[in-house]
Amino acid sequence: MPGIHIKNISKTYIDGAGNPVDAIKEINLDIKDGEFVSIVGPSGCGKSTLLEIVAGLQKQTAGEVYIDDKKVTGPSRDIGVVFQDAALFPWKTIKKNILYGMEISKAPKEEQEEKLKSYLELMNLTGFADKYPSQLSGGMRQRAGIARTLIMNPKVTLMDEPFSAVDHLTRCTLQEELVRIHEKEKKTVLFVTHDINEAVFLSDRVILLSPRPSVIQNEYVIKTKHPRSRSDDYLVHVAAKIVADISRGAENVESEYMI
């Protein structure tokens, strides 16, 4: 069974005072091959922590993650990660940044050049290969960050609030490009965002996490075909429902504190 399989994942931190804090509690989630799943939730709910556990960058306290039946024990080239601020290396050109993974894995030069060309085209970065990240706009930097991940042809792609640092219009364009790429490559994507409209616009399924300790509060399957319209009645309705559910979750937390 391909895809991402999250089984009973829990994460407990030890806080400053030495007390254990449950960040994530027994999360179970199966993401099918080629499915685009977004995780939303109030800030501090452990979305990014869950993503880093799936990426192998953080160790879970309990539970297991499988990619294609293979247990995740640490970072792997099968799992591509796109970071929040693109995290490009400022001392490398866009070309060198995009090729970073291939250079680390010592891929043949011809293959690198060939793939670079097609990914520069895919991400609309042709002509910017020899520029440095500081010479590019935020949106272009993030496109380069996505190219750096996709060029390695990972089995699954994890994206941690990739568009949160760019302005609204650029974000909309990047979302449309992401949809176009996903339609073309049909890769499994786990997408973390705090932008509910973004999640609804992009995803086949949206997972809502509750505040700490995070559990899956609800999930929303969105069958609307791409290309989607942002003003589509159904999408607007789902987004409103998620917002309502989040505030209900917040109320629950408040009442818990009241007791």
Place this chain on the structure above:
Amino acid sequence: MKAKKKKITLINILQIITVAAILIYMQVAVKSGAISKIFLAAPTDIVSEGVKIISNGTLLPHFLISVEEILVGYGIAAFVGISLGIIWTLFPKTEEFGNVFCAAIMAIPKVAILPLLILWFGIGFTSKVVLIFLFSVFTILYNTVTGAKQCKDSYLKVASVFEASRFQTVFTVVIPSALPSIFNGLRLAAATAFTGVVFSEMQSAKAGVGYLLSEAQGLLNTSRVFFLIILITVMSVIFVKLISLIEYSVCHKWRRI
């Protein structure tokens, strides 16, 4: 390196006037006899003394000796400091082992070691090189290590998701990101290297600019003292600028300097 045209502002004009006023004061005060020649030198005397020791060949051998001591001592310090910093970063156990020794040696005021260095290496070239090395190496080492430790977490995560080995991570991510800090260390050390060379030459030497300086003081040749102080300052500034120039040529493409 392209020189950028700068506009001369009112502040610049005021600065020039201030400098000119000080020079004129020195000139008038010394020439009129209000201040003795032993305590201050007239700018014209400083210039003519400078021209004299340059043209009669007094300065050049001493100048070359000092430059040589600096280049060798500082060069070794830069190589050892950066290499050791990289080794510490690659193998944290070596830092755990070596840090306490380096911290201990660094804590000794370097000038206090000079008598020992003279005993061991004589009053010639070697003791100067060793002192300059000791003056510079720790600044370079600790700036390298600190720079490496300040590497952004997100960069390390990127290296990690591409399964970069420890060596690959250090050489492709940690060192490049530490470059600004390494160059800072090199610049700071360049200035202290000059303190080292001048001090050791003034204490006990057969040659060097510092030797000339203490000799001029002994002869009450204050004009020469002034000239040599200016010379040493200019050399020091040029040396620091040279480091900045190297940094610029390495990093200017991706970083505003």
